[in-house]
Amino acid sequence: MALRIYNTLTREKEEFTPISGKDVGLYTCGPTVYNYPHIGNYRAYIFSDMLKRYLKYKDYNVNHIMNITDIDDKTIRQSQVEHKSLKEFTEFYTEAFFHDRDLLNIIPADTYTKATDYIPQMIKMIETLLDKGYAYKTQDGSVYFDIHKDKEYGKLSHFKLEDLKENAGGRLKKDEYEKDNAEDFALWKSWDESDGDVFWNTSLGKGRPGWHIECSAMSIDKLGESFDVHTGGVDNMFPHHENEIAQSECATGKSFVKYWMHNEHLLVDGHKMSKSMGNFYILKDLIDKNFDPISFRLWVYASHYVSKANFTFESLNSNQIALNKIKEFYLDLGKEMGIINDNYKNLFIEAMDDDLNTPKGLAVLWELIKDKELSNKDKKATILDFDKVFGFGLSNLEKEIIPIEIETLAKERLLARENKEWQKSDTIRDQIKSLGYEIKDLGNDYKISKI
Numbered sequence: 483m484a485l486r487i488y489n490t491l492t493r494e495k496e497e498f499t500p501i502s503g504k505d506v507g508l509y510t511c512g513p514t515v516y517n518y519p520h521i522g523n524y525r526a527y528i529f530s531d532m533l534k535r536y537l538k539y540k541d542y543n544v545n546h547i548m549n550i551t552d553i554d555d556k557t558i559r560q561s562q563v564e565h566k567s568l569k570e571f572t573e574f575y576t577e578a579f580f581h582d583r584d585l586l587n588i589i590p591a592d593t594y595t596k597a598t599d600y601i602p603q604m605i606k607m608i609e610t611l612l613d614k615g616y617a618y619k620t621q622d623g624s625v626y627f628d629i630h631k632d633k634e635y636g637k638l639s640h641f642k643l644e645d646l647k648e649n650a651g652g653r654l655k656k657d658e659y660e661k662d663n664a665e666d667f668a669l670w671k672s673w674d675e676s677d678g679d680v681f682w683n684t685s686l687g688k689g690r691p692g693w694h695i696e697c698s699a700m701s702i703d704k705l706g707e708s709f710d711v712h713t714g715g716v717d718n719m720f721p722h723h724e725n726e727i728a729q730s731e732c733a734t735g736k737s738f739v740k741y742w743m744h745n746e747h748l749l750v751d752g753h754k755m756s757k758s759m760g761n762f763y764i765l766k767d768l769i770d771k772n773f774d775p776i777s778f779r780l781w782v783y784a785s786h787y788v789s790k791a792n793f794t795f796e797s798l799n800s801n802q803i804a805l806n807k808i809k810e811f812y813l814d815l816g817k818e819m820g821i822i823n824d825n826y827k828n829l830f831i832e833a834m835d836d837d838l839n840t841p842k843g844l845a846v847l848w849e850l851i852k853d854k855e856l857s858n859k860d861k862k863a864t865i866l867d868f869d870k871v872f873g874f875g876l877s878n879l880e881k882e883i884i885p886i887e888i889e890t891l892a893k894e895r896l897l898a899r900e901n902k903e904w905q906k907s908d909t910i911r912d913q914i915k916s917l918g919y920e921i922k923d924l925g926n927d928y929k930i931s932k933i
């Protein structure tokens with residue numbers, strides 16, 4: 483069976499065929515680290531995680547790249563408000579993002595690219611665009627992309643430049659703007675006082691990159707000039723992704739991305755999430771209300787990614803109850819492992835092959851749970867197989883929970899053994915024992931269990 487996905491570029495459901503056999507290059511627009519990501523951002527990251535998991539399930543080799551935007555208008559402005567260096571400020575929120583990621587059981591990307599590590603690649607691309615006549619320098623030393631030179635500009639978000647006569651010839655130095663003000667956008671922003679100590683001295687002069695060029699330079703550096711899939715929230719489609727396509731394709735002369743995939747908005751109580759409306763939530767708000775972060779994963783799957791989803795605490799609560807049921811049911815299946823049931827597996831693949839239809843995929847899981855004929859051991863094997871895609875982390879439920887303190891001691895002891903510090907290793911073993919745990923050596927590894 484073939485996977486079919488909705489490609490925003492063609493506005494059609496297409497059969498998924500990577501550029502090169504079973505290898506898939508996947509790029510996801512990651513967080514701008516000036517704040518804690520909100521639950522709408524996490525809908526996008528859970529979507530790309532589920533996509534990656536399903537591609538792996540279908541035996542594709544996925545190389546997943548996610549950027550960390552640690553230089554843009556917002557990071558500069560907010561670091562100044564907090565009187566911190568840009569690096570110190572953005573590192574704090576990068577760590578906060580990684581912490582949430584792990585709580586949500588999102589598989590880490592193969593590489594996280596920080597924008598500030600890729601300035602030379604951005605400069606190179608901007609210089610190519612200047613050489614080819616797609617970009618121009620202004621008096622203040624900034625460089626802009628001339629959208630009228632790109633005959634295909636607008637092909638992703640489907641609008642025509644002729645409709646924008648009023649603004650024609652204008653320029654926007656801001657990173658973010660609405661479709662109505664499509665104007666030439668900044669590739670390189672010359673330094674001004676509001677940037678403070680944030681600047682690079684380059685062949686383009688003293689300044690910093692615009693936001694859009696970051697993703698083009700990093701994705702091409704890691705995945706090549708043409709790659710398979712680019713994901714992001716629908717709010718990134720314009721201007722960000724439109725501009726990524728324009729810069730990349732004009733610079734390389736090649737088609738940039740084969741499949742563009744966008745998840746729809748997350749609404750809260752029927753409205754766009756906003757701080758002023760009082761309906762703005764980050765993951766910690768859910769945890770503070772005693773929800774398991776994984777219940778949010780289940781909530782995300784309850785809607786197809788191409789549909790808007792309305793978040794309410796009532797709906798999250800239903801998903802928390804459902805998750806508890808799945809977990810209890812799984813644990814009641816016992817220890818014995820059977821074989822994956824082909825019938826259910828085929829139904830699951832049929833649902834997921836249809837543009838990653840998670841509501842249908844979940845329906846297959848519930849059907850399996852309610853099946854009276856199938857043995858517990860076969861149910862167990864089949865549920866674990868589905869969980870490779872869902873990522874509820876069911877296989878971890880049976881593992882004995884070892885306190886972090888004991889794990890840390892065990893890791894220290896392993897290091898001591900590697901360094902042949904036998905006495906230190908014995909002391910740590912005694913310490914672990916006094917805390918009620920036993921450690922067994924297994925070659926270069928160990929196993930901890932309660933005494």
Ligand SMILES: [Zn+2]
Nearest residue numbers: 511512697722
């Ligand atoms: Zn991006």
